Amino acid sequence: MSDTRITSPTFADVTRDVARTLEPPGNLYFSWMSVVALILTAGILAWAGQVWWGMGMAGKRVPQMWAMYITSFVFWIGIGHAGTLISAILYLFRARWRTSIYRAAEAMTIFAVMTAGLFPLIHAGRMWFAYYLLPYPNQRSLWPNFRSPLVWDVFAISTYLSISTVFFIVGLIPDIAALRDVSSGWRRRIYAMLALGWEGADSQWRHYRRAYGLLASLATPLVLSVHSVVSWDFAMALVPGWHSTLFAPFFVDGAIFSGFAMVLILILPMRHFFGLHAYIQEKHLDAMGKLILVTGLLLTYFYVCEIFTSLYSGDDIEKASLFWKVTKTYAWALWLMYFCNCVSPLILFSKRARTSPSVLYVVSILVLIGMWFERFNIIVPSLGHDFYPYTWGIYYPSPTDTMIVVGSFAWFFLLFLGFIRVMPSLSVVEVKETLPPPMRDKTHAGHR
Amino acid sequence: MTIFWSLVAAAGAVAFLGGARSDDARAVWSIYLVNLVFWSGLAVTGPAIAAMMQLTEARWSPSVRRIALTTAGFLPAAFVLFLVLVAGQTTLYPWVTTPVVAKQAWLNAPFFWLRTIAGAAALFGTALGLVRALVRDAVPPDDAGERARRNRLAVALLFLWVIGVSLWGFDLVMSLDPAWYSGLFGGYFVVSTLYIGFCLLSLLTIRANARGQASIPPAAVQDVAKLQFAMSIMWMYFFWSQYLVIWYGNVPVETRFFVTRFFTQPWLTLAWLVFVVGWLIPFAYLLKRLTGRPPQRHAPLVVISVFGLVAIFLERVLVVFPSVTPSARLPFGARDLAITAGFLALFVLSRRWFFSQFKPVINLPHTGH
Numbered sequence: 007m008s009d010t011r012i013t014s015p016t017f018a019d020v021t022r023d024v025a026r027t028l029e030p031p032g033n034l035y036f037s038w039m040s041v042v043a044l045i046l047t048a049g050i051l052a053w054a055g056q057v058w059w060g061m062g063m064a065g066k067r068v069p070q071m072w073a074m075y076i077t078s079f080v081f082w083i084g085i086g087h088a089g090t091l092i093s094a095i096l097y098l099f100r101a102r103w104r105t106s107i108y109r110a111a112e113a114m115t116i117f118a119v120m121t122a123g124l125f126p127l128i129h130a131g132r133m134w135f136a137y138y139l140l141p142y143p144n145q146r147s148l149w150p151n152f153r154s155p156l157v158w159d160v161f162a163i164s165t166y167l168s169i170s171t172v173f174f175i176v177g178l179i180p181d182i183a184a185l186r187d188v189s190s191g192w193r194r195r196i197y198a199m200l201a202l203g204w205e206g207a208d209s210q211w212r213h214y215r216r217a218y219g220l221l222a223s224l225a226t227p228l229v230l231s232v233h234s235v236v237s238w239d240f241a242m243a244l245v246p247g248w249h250s251t252l253f254a255p256f257f258v259d260g261a262i263f264s265g266f267a268m269v270l271i272l273i274l275p276m277r278h279f280f281g282l283h284a285y286i287q288e289k290h291l292d293a294m295g296k297l298i299l300v301t302g303l304l305l306t307y308f309y310v311c312e313i314f315t316s317l318y319s320g321d322d323i324e325k326a327s328l329f330w331k332v333t334k335t336y337a338w339a340l341w342l343m344y345f346c347n348c349v350s351p352l353i354l355f356s357k358r359a360r361t362s363p364s365v366l367y368v369v370s371i372l373v374l375i376g377m378w379f380e381r382f383n384i385i386v387p388s389l390g391h392d393f394y395p396y397t398w399g400i401y402y403p404s405p406t407d408t409m410i411v412v413g414s415f416a417w418f419f420l421l422f423l424g425f426i427r428v429m430p431s432l433s434v435v436e437v438k439e440t441l442p443p444p445m446r447d448k449t450h451a452g453h454r
Numbered sequence: 455m456t457i458f459w460s461l462v463a464a465a466g467a468v469a470f471l472g473g474a475r476s477d478d479a480r481a482v483w484s485i486y487l488v489n490l491v492f493w494s495g496l497a498v499t500g501p502a503i504a505a506m507m508q509l510t511e512a513r514w515s516p517s518v519r520r521i522a523l524t525t526a527g528f529l530p531a532a533f534v535l536f537l538v539l540v541a542g543q544t545t546l547y548p549w550v551t552t553p554v555v556a557k558q559a560w561l562n563a564p565f566f567w568l569r570t571i572a573g574a575a576a577l578f579g580t581a582l583g584l585v586r587a588l589v590r591d592a593v594p595p596d597d598a599g600e601r602a603r604r605n606r607l608a609v610a611l612l613f614l615w616v617i618g619v620s621l622w623g624f625d626l627v628m629s630l631d632p633a634w635y636s637g638l639f640g641g642y643f644v645v646s647t648l649y650i651g652f653c654l655l656s657l658l659t660i661r662a663n664a665r666g667q668a669s670i671p672p673a674a675v676q677d678v679a680k681l682q683f684a685m686s687i688m689w690m691y692f693f694w695s696q697y698l699v700i701w702y703g704n705v706p707v708e709t710r711f712f713v714t715r716f717f718t719q720p721w722l723t724l725a726w727l728v729f730v731v732g733w734l735i736p737f738a739y740l741l742k743r744l745t746g747r748p749p750q751r752h753a754p755l756v757v758i759s760v761f762g763l764v765a766i767f768l769e770r771v772l773v774v775f776p777s778v779t780p781s782a783r784l785p786f787g788a789r790d791l792a793i794t795a796g797f798l799a800l801f802v803l804s805r806r807w808f809f810s811q812f813k814p815v816i817n818l819p820h821t822g823h
Contacts, residue, residue, distance in 0.1 A: 099680075230691055242702045249703050252637035254695035307616060307641075314624075315637035320556030 015284045020437050024181075024430045025188050027280050031427055034279075039423055042416045049413015052406045053128060061131045063406040069389045070401035075129040077381040078411050081264070082122035082418070083163065083236055084257070084377065087229055088265025089115025090170060093177070094225035097218075103293050105436040106285040109181075110276065111269045112174045113431070117421040118268070119167045121414050128410060155238040162235035166228050173221045179204050180214065180435040233257045240384060246327035247388035250315065256308040263301035263347070264377035267370035270294055272422060274363050274370075276431060285432055288361040295360030298373065302351035309348065327391055335400055336387045339379050346376025456806065459799040466796010469789045474542070478789075483542040484778045485790045488770045489797040490539060491622050491643075492650075494532040494574075497801070499651030500525030501581040502615040504588055505608035515674035516818040519588070521658045522651075526585045527808025528801050529578040536574045539626075540567055546778060549632045561629055570625060577618040580611045589814045619644045627770075630777035634711045636700070642692040646766055649689045652682040653762035660752045668816045676748035679755055683740040686762065690733050714776045720784050724772050732765020767794075 015023065056063045066073060089111040096104040127133040139160050151157060183204035186197035204210060237257035240248040250256075270291075277286040316328040331340050350372040359365040386401050425431070473482030504522040506512075512519070543550050549561045584607045623643025628635065636642075656678050662668040663675075700708045715721045736758045743749065771785060808814075 227687075230687075234691075234695065238699070238702075241699045244703055244705065249699070249705070250637050251639075251696040251699045252641070253699070255638065255641060255692065307620075311620075311637050311640060315635060318557060318560055318624075319635050320554070 017438050019284075020432075020434055021184055021188060023280075023282065023285070024432050024434050025185060027431060028185065028189075028193075028427060028429075035423070035427070039420070042420045042423065045416035046413050046420055049410050049416060052409035052413065056128070056131075056406050056410070057133075063404060064410070065402055065404035065407055067399065067401070069392070069397050069399050070386060072129075072385050072389065073401050074382075074403060074407045074411050075125045077378065077385050078414055079122050079125035079129070080236055080257075080381045080385075081378050082118050082125070082414065084233060084261030084264050084381075085268045086115040086118035086122070086166070086170070086265065087233060087258070087261035088269050089113075089118070090166075090173075090225050090229050091262055091265070092269070093173060094222040095229060097222045098226065101293075103290050105433055106282075106287075106290055107269060107273055107294070108436070109177070109433045110273050110426075110431050111265075112170070112177065113422065113425050113429070114265075114268060114272055115170050116167070116174055117418050117425070118265075119163065119170065120421065121418045123163070123167070124414060124417070155235065155242050158235045159239060162232045166232045169221065169225050169228055173218075173225055176214070176217055176221060177433065178429065180206070181430045181433060184434045185430060229262075230258055233261045240388075245388050245392050246321075246323045247331065247384065250312065252308055252311055252315070256305075256312070259301055259304045259308065260347075260377055260380060263298065263305055264374060266294055266298050266301065267373035267377070270298075270366050270370040271374070274367050276426065278363070280431075282432065285437055291363065291366055292357065292360045295354045295366055295369075298369065299351050299354040299360075302347060302354075302373070306348040309344070323393055327388065330391045331383065331387045335390075336383065340383050340387075343376050343379040343383055346372040347380060350376070456803065459802050459806075462799035463796050463803060466793050466799065469792035470796065473789050473793070479542075479545050480779045481775075481781075481783070481785060482789065482793070483545045484774050485771075485785050485793050486542065487539065487546060487626065488767070488774050488785075489794055490532070490535050491626060492767050492770050493528060493797050493801050494535070495619060495622070495647035496650055496654055497525045497528035497532055497804075498577060498581050498615060498619070499647055500655070501584050502611060502648075503651055503655060505584055505611045505615075508584075508588065508604055508608040509612070514677050515670055517662070517668045517670050517816055518655065518659055518674055518678060520814055520816055520818060521662055521668070522655055523585045523589055524658070524805055524808055524814060525654065526581055527804035527806075527811075529581055529804075531800055531804050533574055533578050536571060540571075543567075547629060547632075549629065554632045557632060561632060566625060566629075569621060573614075573618045573621055577611075577614040580607065580614050583607055584611050585812070589812050616644055619647050627773055627777075630774060631711065633707055634777075636696050636708070636711075638692060638696050642689075642696060645685065645688045645692045646769065649682070649685040650763050650766045652678065652685050653759040653766075656682055656755055656759040657763075660756055662816050663752075668818075672748035672750055675752060675755070676744070679740060680744055682759070682762070683737070683744060686733055686736050686740070689766075690737075715772055718782070720782060721772060721776055724768060724784065728765045728769045728772060731761045732769065736762055 064073075064075070089108075092104050092111040093108045093115075096108070126139070127136050130136050139157065178200075179202055182197050183201040183206065186194055186201050189197055234254035234257065237253035241250055241253035243249060273286055277283060313328065316324045319325075331337065350369050353359045353365065353369060359369075390399050390401060392398070470482060470486060473479065474486075476482070500522040504519045507519045507522070539546075543563060547561075547566075549557070550563050554561060584604070587604050587607055620640030620643060623640040627643070628639050656675070659668075659670055659675055659678055663670050697712060700712060703709075716725050739754060739758050743755070775785060776782075
């Protein structure tokens, strides 16, 4: 739909349109939920099988012990980044186009981190010992090794989840109050409880704005820190293909890249099915397309630097590792990654492509495929071909770990599909702030 | 003042020419290289910032964008100075006289100078092209074709800027010690150059207001300070990303770069100076400044911006000198200062030439945020 035909909504339209998304859903919604729940069930069954019969079910053998689970862990952590970037950094930079999409992006962040958090537990095998990761005093002095980046991960990710959740909840308060005012019955009681007594008083707004700005400032460094720490899980080791100074910014950029793609995967159907064209306009799609293009180009820059460093280093092992990745067993995965991450976003140089939902959707899917394979290419081929030939090995996915990874997508989408039916997926307050205020006398509306 | 700056530039040239033929040629060429990458980086980053503002449709201050363009006056001089660098190749780059077999495909003199000189020509030419396009009209026209042309130029410039400045890092600086390598060094060079680009932009913006050439509101100055703050953090982040990985990995070929600079004098003191002056103090001040209302007085921001510029200059000294000169001597002698002052004078004169040539209107209407 062309934006020129869309009339600017009024304050009442915004509240009504958002409230409409929370009405009892139709059959289409339940069909999707059923499909997603079915896939999730298959994933849970596969996981139960792995717990019962052991990690061999997941194809985990030396040297490929990390394989698909850590690939997916890094992938999902990365997905969460765009939410924080959109909600915090773009807020601080006063990029007002974020208003229509940031709520969905924030929810995505939390659900993505929750999904990522499953994988260390699944990968531990005996997940009832996962608490060993936490620094707790105990009589056996089993303190975690603080010099291990894996422990840094625990702190980085738990901080990220905490700040993102608080940020998300604080941002929801005025919107929940708006929903409370237009709902009735048990819904009204629940919304009233969650709105924490919000009345929209001046003093409440003052405190709200201060808290929101403070949380945005706290969340901003996390965009850099979390994925940097995740990247150091690899870069600190001396494994060829891992030990690289590039990794921290390279991971952060890739995370933002994939996160934006996932935001589009989520908001484009929302826009279509909820009829939110007046709020998620072509200019929003255009801006998102530009960000995907820029982060994709930066990623290409990092890929080139990575290859350059391997060749420039003069290190035979590094060069052999690169050669193996480019030409041998997993070469298809590497070239697929280059196509998806470097070539496919180039179409977004065209404004027509950036404002076409179908093109954006296809590019976003390709980007997600490419970014999952980027993590696969870092983990699997590097571990499979390091210093000594006797430690080399090939990894083949098993039905169990494949089903668990597919199930993680179902888990993520189940959470998101649930969210959009119980909470406002569009920020009522911030969207209203971007609209002209209502005037008693419309003849003066042009003289604001 | 033009006569004064011309005399300073001439004195710098004499100091350089005399020194390049002395026993201390390594130190002289090193300070030349430091100045070359520092001032050329500043000159080309102004138009690059304007290109970013063009592409992001930044409307918060057209005057600031116009001011950013004015650093481009140094680009023709910078190109000549790049050509002069070829004469110092045997003094600066050990791989020219003693080839490193494993890296010869990349580190060989013909290819090295081809990409350096051709890269500089393409980068500077595109920057000047964008400057001509953006400086021409007081108010950019609502002409879609012209806008698309400007956007194309801006995209081309940003591509060339990232690749070109990265190659300055990899080639001109990293290859001074051909055994050492860091994949992020090119990106680090880009980010640190962008940091000083914003430091200079803050200075020039405040100066334009003080001289009555423009009336840029405090909010727009604050926005430049915000970007300066963001880039100072990015600079330290890129540094830390390299340092931590190399320190943790503890591979001799990598660590020796930092061992020389951070664990032996006099470089250790210089490294701390760079950290405190270039990052710690600016970070603390800018954090405080950005949490309040935009102040009307900008004297502290001027000081902080000068700190940033001086610190990155010293950081360039820190990365270049220990790789080239065996003597652990800080390059703050009379000759070093004369050469540096010569580059500064040339930069000032070039900017004056730019104003006389292009006559840019700086005082553009502020269109708000």
